[in-house]
Amino acid sequence: MFKFNNINLDIWTETYGISFYLTYLSRWPDLCCVQEAPNGHMMGYVIGKAEGHGQDWHGHVTALTVAPEYRRLSLARKMMSLLEMVSDETYKGFFVDLYVRCTNSVAISMYEGLGYSVYRRVREYYGSLGLGRASKDEEDAFDMRKPLSRDPHRRSVRANGREFVVSAHDVS
């Protein structure tokens, strides 16, 4: 945490309180991973958890971020596949899901490339970035999902997720 400034000063990356990070590290250390460059700089990290009941048991990507200077190297792809692997093999989840700001088009297209699809749109999930335009899109999130090996019939995804809107109160 003392070294993540080059990553977290970026606008899309949220910085949380100590308890946030320590909760994840104390409960799902195997779903948290940092990538370092050979010179010791942090390149990116992923933080995830396992949650849900029954058919809904799944891995969740809480944060995935790469420092500006280490982008376009497929680092996110590699971290996602690690997280999917652990969610699948260690936690035996049915799917992996994540939230992303509707305006973060770069991230959305990357997730689509990785096999994720929009499951629903969550209204006012995020705080405002304070940029004062297109605020609807900015605060809303897409819930994106990808089925794992325990869900061979792809029950956890649907095709028209973008039109399926829920409010932030209805999701955990």
Next chain:
Amino acid sequence: MSTALDRQIRPIYDALDTQSNKSAVLACNKVLKKQPNNVLVKALKALALVRLQKVEESLLLADEVLAKKPTDDGVLTAMMHVLRGLGRHSDIVAMFETAYKQHPQNEDLGTQTFFANVRVGNWKAAQQVATKMHKQFQDDRYLYWSIFSAVLQANDMATPEALRPVLLKLALRLISSGNTPSYFNPDRFYVHLLILRELEMYDDAATLLNHEIGQKICETSLVCDEIRRDIMKLKGACKQEGEQAKVKILEKKDRNWLEFLSLLDATFWDIASTSEPASEDVKAAVTEEIAKTRKVFSEAATVDGLKDRSGLLALLELEKRTKSHGLWTDACEIRMMAENYFSQFGDKACCYEDLLPYLAFEGEELEQWTSFLNSRKSFDTPDTLQRSINVYKLLRYNLTSAELTPELELARAQEYIKVYLDGLKFGVNLPDTELQPADDFAILVGHAYVSLWKLTGEESHLQSAAATLEYASARSKQSYRIRLLLIRIYHLLDHYRLMNVKQVQTDTLSHLILSRAAMWSLAPLGDITYMSECMEASQIYMSNSTETAEFIARAFSTERYSQIIDFIEFEDRLDNSLQRDLMKVEHVRMRVAHEPLNAELVDMELIELKFIFDRIHHDNRDFEVIPNYQPRCQPSFNEQTLPLKPPGAGWLSAYLKVYIRAFQEASDLDETVEDKLLIGDRPKPSNDPENQLPLRERLVKKRQEEIDDLSEDEKLFYEYTLALSEWVGPYHDYVRPPPSALLAEAAKSNDLKPGHPLKSMAAAANGSATNGHSKKDEEPPAVKESPELIPKFFDDMKSRFDAVISGTALPSELLHIVATTQEAYLLFALETVRFKPNSIIKQYKFGQLAQSFKDLRVKASSILNEMSTVLAKLGEEVATPDGRKAFVQASSSIQDSSGFDHDFVLGVAKKTTDARKQTYEGIAKGLAKVVKNHS
């Protein structure tokens, strides 16, 4: 609990939950009227009171509850929060221990007692509790709690060296006594490996690791794999590791950099593992290994192509190590590899940082490399733009000092501006949340101008840098890198700009704004926001001390032992953060300038500073985040733009000594009194032999480390304070009331809190009588003339000030001198406030002393007033149309290169000059006020 009582107590909890502490107190009082001995309600009331900052009342109630030795869960939980609020952590432990002793079969109480010990880092006691629990409840979980507590005790700095192996051996013995083997889960396995490593039993560890389950665990658990690597290395099994790594790289396509490092280490093992010069045979064998490894890496690089850069980087590292071991074959190998890497990954942003360690070329190699790069410039697409950015950065890195003339640097700056402005076309359609692809060219412009400023000493170059970066910042609103550079440059010019940092970032980044912040705010009419800034930035340390300990306990309950050591280190690094205490000292300096110098300020800060004094600090400040693209023969951008050397541990120590000494003399508290009046725990004493000396001796001891950290002016100031306190100290000691009188006074005014803090008053009165009563029978110490150093200091500062004014110093330098002089004046006021009342002067015949004080005060005041007048005048001059014109003219070089219109530069000029005016005027007025307040 009866339902009737439940109905009465529910509203109390509700009020507490909603932070309505006042109504919680009322609700408690209502119940207590009918049931004056209800312990739970008392505990809840104490909680509400402590939240309302009514410490004294809360203390009283808390002591009453503790005396009842509660065992009820609700009472214990409430009391835990109360005692935490009072800072009495050791009492929490004692409370749970007492409860557990009464009910040894209660598993929950045992757990709570264990956690209470864990939270305060009391590993020995924690281990004993866990052992007891294991015996009672026969759960392996408790066995591992006790094992890991023993490990942590062995790790603890306070544990004597000789005891450590004993504890570790105990832990090892306990592991073998468990019902299930350690590989039952990865975290227990990790504990087992850790103990074996600490005991240097590498062969036993290897047996575990080579076991089928051991291997399986290491495949999925990163922490176990990490410790495995470590053990193998310590065991000297490098070659074996290298073989495994080779398989992983080639067959499993593992691209973990650690695998590449394993193979590299194995390749050079025969040479690197001995200090003796290698024989020809060994050299030949290693050369053969190098060839093999090169084949592996090349294969990986070919397979991956553009997908992964590890193979090519590993090849570079291989050549570099070959060279450093004197096994050089072909001189151009590294350059060829670098060119190869650039051809593949030159259009990635990481290219520059990746290549840096390998580029120290000289002579012909450098020429070839430079011409290679020069042929790669092009600006047709966003990708080639990124490639060109790398070209410019890499060329700049290898510039020699002969190439760094002002003319050439200016030409470079103008070229960077040109390509920057051209490059903007690729980002025209990007949303404003995205970074502009050409940003880094603007950053290079900033670098070139800062370098020009360093070469020529002309401030105008800093203004050009600021103007360009402002322009770039407006186009790439989210670029924190540009903002970082601007913060630094503005700091040199006169004012500051905010960065929105949060949480842990405040520890690593607040130094950007707050180091030596007192300098900017020392004037009461200066920037008072700095004080709140300090308070805000300190929040993280508060939340660390409450939250992190809690998570250490939680990690025990989920048996994530592998995380605990990290959590403990994290807690320690934040708790003893250098930046934290630097900020504390800045805050104290500001308080002294802004607030009346009364006993409340002096006593409180004295105690707090003394707490800090014994800490061993960790420097968590992040200087690396500031971009640096200066040539390798120059200091980094960070170093170039620091107004003064950044304050370090030496600086902190010097200023702590200065203020502790001054507060100690001004205060009536001596150590015996302080002990009695203190609520809450003291910090753990440290084991440093240096710290065993009496405080007084340590305070007057100057250390080289301190001197090295101070600026020239601060050095003078340090000497001045030493002389001052040496001179005035004896008079303070004589006049200070004896401890017994003080304690009696405190007891009188605090009838509310009998018992706890003042319980041993009688003992204090007897024990410390030696430096109390007896002294009054002596003659007052003879009045001595003031040491020469004191008036001389003010004269010196005056001439420093004049010299800087007539030269071309940056505003920050000027302010530093003014601030230091003012601080000296304030300390003088602090040290003499006790002798102000006429009654004191008469009673102790200090007439002559008072006269010396007066003379000095008049002298210092007049110098400060003079500085104030000059500053005010400067402030007026700077923000006139003429001043702005000068700024615009100074940055004419950036207007020539088109793109920047006159109005934009004028806008930046107005902002900068106005800010400077404000700073000067504020500080000038503030100075005058300080002088008036203390004259």
